[in-house]
Amino acid sequence: METIGLIAAAGQATRLSPLPGSKELFPIGFEPHPETGEPHPKPVSKYLLELMREAGARQVYLVIRKGKWDIPQYYGDGSQLCMHLAYLIMNQPYGPPFSLDQAYTFAKDKTVVFGFPDILISPPDALKTMLAKLQATQADVVLGAFPVQQPHKWDMLEFGEDGAVKHIYPKPKQSKLRYGWALACWKPAFTEFMHQHLQQVLAWKNKPDKAFELSVGAVIQAAIDNGLQVQSVCFDSGTSLDTGTPEDLQAAIRNYS
Template sequence: MATDVVGLVPAAGLGSRLAPIPFSKELFPVGFEPHPQHGEPRPKPVSQYLLEHMQRAGAGQAYLILRKGKWDIPNYYGDGSQLNLPLAYLIMQRPYGCPYTLDQAYTFVRRQRVVFGFPDILFEPQDAFEQLLQRQEQTNADVVLGCFQVTHPHKWDMVETGEGGDVKTILHKPAASNLTYGWAIASWGPRFTEFMHQHLQQVEGQLHTSGKELSVGEVVQAAILNGLKVQSVYFDKGSCLDVGTPQDLQKAIHTLS
């Protein structure tokens, strides 16, 4: 494992699109895996797929940022030894969207490379994070977005790129768009971590007044406007599925069961 790569997993959501369920949505069973002791199939929680991607990419540790009360997640994963991925848990403090959840780990990850994904999005290929890290090294980009072809632009942050894979614009869940690729995973370096930390402090007052929440894609777009280099990897033969809605969760269960 590479000690300079860490995983960031936002797990502070309320799971309102699937409510009511009797546990955190990150632990919803999707598919099966062999039991480590007797080999019989056992249910596999949806967030484990993301953690396994991070472990394969060489992450030395992953941080899961929780909302108070979601203690079933650390109770299930513990220290991460079952995944061969050391896990640590932080508590979300500021309710202004996913970037603020991630910023809770700022002190711990500010000098490291980050691999990031959403715990309720399943994606392929298996080496997706490795490809992002490789592109980051090749281009010296501050951020690399993993982009997938999606059929419902209004559910995704859509990505417009130029020659060489540079990301020009990110449109946050547009009502209509001619763009066909949305981003679902990312890797980034210390420069973006620092930018996000400072940017969130600057806009927090506006969000508090308006009651709006900020998305990670909107922070990346702000980084582009401030001169940070954002690259992309297009997974034309890959797939991604947001299982945070009943319809797509049913599709995932059918596919993996």
């Protein structure tokens, strides 16, 4: 089954606002310039694209909102990454799951790898390792779990036997749990579940107000509640560094410079 990447890049970056451009293109660290080989600024989202490429995804769909034209202008068709990139426009403005569902027609019969474009992850083969577990088990979803120091910034995971995810706790004020999730891969069964679940959410809400926003973690929890199998890979020596707040962005710049 073909593996594709999905990236929700429709956020407004309110915690970092104002910015001169899309947060997904904010430079973190350096890479060799493709022509000169000299150190060149590297946009934060490129790290995720490289993770997806390492996992075997050659087709990636980025869902953006109107006005974030600097993302397709920078990446173009993806040839600089030896990948094929396509761009979709967000429709329902109620959070990342709705952005991901914009790619439903293209993703419904594919294996999907997913990550957040403003989170820096190691090891570089994390998604590849997770895909191997997805293919080797009966799981519908596999989450990449990382030890985190600030649970209130993460969706924290409670595990059952053999690494199965029993419950996802969204950004708890206090928690004794150790791992938060930052990457995911899934089979078509979850893509279909998310598509149907989001339609139900909109029906329940009738006309959601502007403050309503649903998280990917909440949809995965709903999938667990409905019997889908969610497994995990814990990267004990790995790292996940969010760049979505000024203080975290400062830490990322220090670590990658």
